Each structure stands twice: as C-alpha cells, then as structure tokens.
Amino acid sequence: MNRETVIGRLKEYGLGITQPRIEILSYLMENHVHPTVDVIYESLLENNPGLSRTTVYNTVQLLTKCGALRTLCIDESHVNIDENTMPHAHLLCRECGRIIDLPLKGISVEKASHPFTMDGNMIEEVHQYYRGLCQECRNKQNK
Amino acid sequence: MNRETVIGRLKEYGLGITQPRIEILSYLMENHVHPTVDVIYESLLENNPGLSRTTVYNTVQLLTKCGALRTLCIDESHVNIDENTMPHAHLLCRECGRIIDLPLKGISVEKASHPFTMDGNMIEEVHQYYRGLCQECRNKQNK
C-alpha cells in the first residue's frame, strides 16, 4: 500500500505519524482477512523486528476509537479486526475458520451507519453474524 | 423453579441427573439476565458451598452442545449465557451494561430456527446484536 495514502489516512483522523502505525494500517488496508491482533503482529514482525505486541494492541484500539476500524466479536476466544467500516454481516465458517463478508439483512446500510432509535432504545452499532459452512467448504464436502 | 420440571428438562436432553446440573439449570430458568459463568457460579455458591467453577463451565458447555442454551459473544471480555433458545436479537447498553432482548430483524424466527442456505452458504446460527443506550438509560440522561 502506498505510504502516502496511509499517512494521509492517519492524518484524516488527526493521529500522529509513526512507523508502527503506518505498518499496521498498511497491513490492514492490504489484507482484508479479519485478522486477529496476533496475526497482524506475527505478519509484521518479519519486516519490523523490534515491533511490540502491545503496540499492535494499542494501535488497533486507537484506530477503533477513531472509527477507522471495527472489532468483531464472533469467535469467543479472540477479537477479529475489520477495516471495512461500511456496515455488513459476517459468516464464520466452522470448517475453514474464515470470516466471510455478507450483506446486512433487514436494515439498510445507510440507516446502520448512524445512530437511530428502535423501540425507545438508541442503537449505535449494528452487528449481524452467522455461523455455518461457507460455500467452498460445502462443495468440498459434497464431493 | 420446580425441581421436577428441571429434572424433566435434563432428561429430555438425555443428560444424567446431578445436583450441580439441577442447580445451574434451575438458576438459568429463573433468572433471565444473560449471566456470565462467573455470575452463575457466585450466585449459586451461597447455597452450594462445595460448587466448583469448573463444574459451571462444564455444565454450561454441555447444555450448549445439547441446544438447551446459547452462548452470546457481545462483550469481548466474556461470554454471556442465554437460556432463551428462540432466536432473537440483543442490545448491549453501554451505560448500564445490561443485555436486553429484542426481536430479530430481516429474518423470521422460524427460518432462523433451522439451518438454511444463503448465497450458497449454509447458515446454522443467526446472531444479531446492537450496542447503544437502552430506553431506561436514555430517559435518565435526558432528565
């Protein structure tokens, strides 16, 4: 990912420009795989020897607070990071473990993008996810 | 909760009848509060001195596998237990921390109750949850 693009993105959110932040955001903008913090950390470690796991946690937390990222709570054992901030649903495949993007059901993307009220409650975030078998794994099993 | 009712429920699922299981399922059938394992454990400890935390974990896991319970993954720091197995949505209030039941959107309860296909994927579990402010907390803040 173009370094200037990433720096621009950090500036948009009013964040300081540092090497780790560039690397982490860059990784997320290139790899749309809903990684865990540990996957990000391990992946970046090769080319960034001194990187600390804590920094990845800190940075992800910071970017999430800014609204640049979303954290997914699908697999109870850990958090997955989603850099696509447009509201959408997810499928966690019990076979391959991947998290696949799907369209939101029953609510428009526009509505889900901003707080709205429902039965007197203020809804600020909409989360939809499924567990099951993805198409690919179904095909493999039916062979 | 009537002891016989709880025992009957355990038998329905083909499970052995033991004191801890009766206590735990009884608690869940009486307290519809989406408790954590720890809340269940602490609550039962008073009247069940020897109870082990591990037993609560084991039992919850067992009941979940049977389909007698559902585990919710809303707050990333822990799992919440839901003994209402009819599909429904949840709101996690950022103020009071409660988890409130809401109706499912965009999919019928009947459809969500059984596996179905969507874009070639097999959907086995439907989860919908919101984060925001519950009605009660909104009213308090607007005073």
Add this chain to the structure above:
DNA sequence: AAATAATTTGGAACTATTACAAATTTATAC
C-alpha cells in the same frame, strides 16, 4: 450392596489482553 460409569472438584496451566514505567521516537519551538 458392590462394581462400574459418570461427574465433580480444585489447582495448575493457558491465552488474550491490559497496565505501567523506562526508553525511544516524533513533533514543536527556537
């Protein structure tokens, strides 16, 4: 009632995440 099987217990291990103080890097002011 004895033997067998299932379950529970409790302590230790594990893992994701956070806390924190020292070291380093980045931004600011001259």
Add this chain to the structure above:
DNA sequence: GTATAAATTTGTAATAGTTCCAAATTATTT
C-alpha cells in the same frame, strides 16, 4: 537544523476468563 517537550513504543509483569487433568466423589447398573 538542533534542542526541547510531548507523544509513542517497548517489554515485562499482571490480570482475567477459560480449559486441562488427575484424584475424589457421586450416580447408576448389576
């Protein structure tokens, strides 16, 4: 550009939820 101040990163230790496991207990079967 360099010195200073501020922000960030690092690494270790702490925390918390959960799982592992072998011994002890309880339930079930004979």
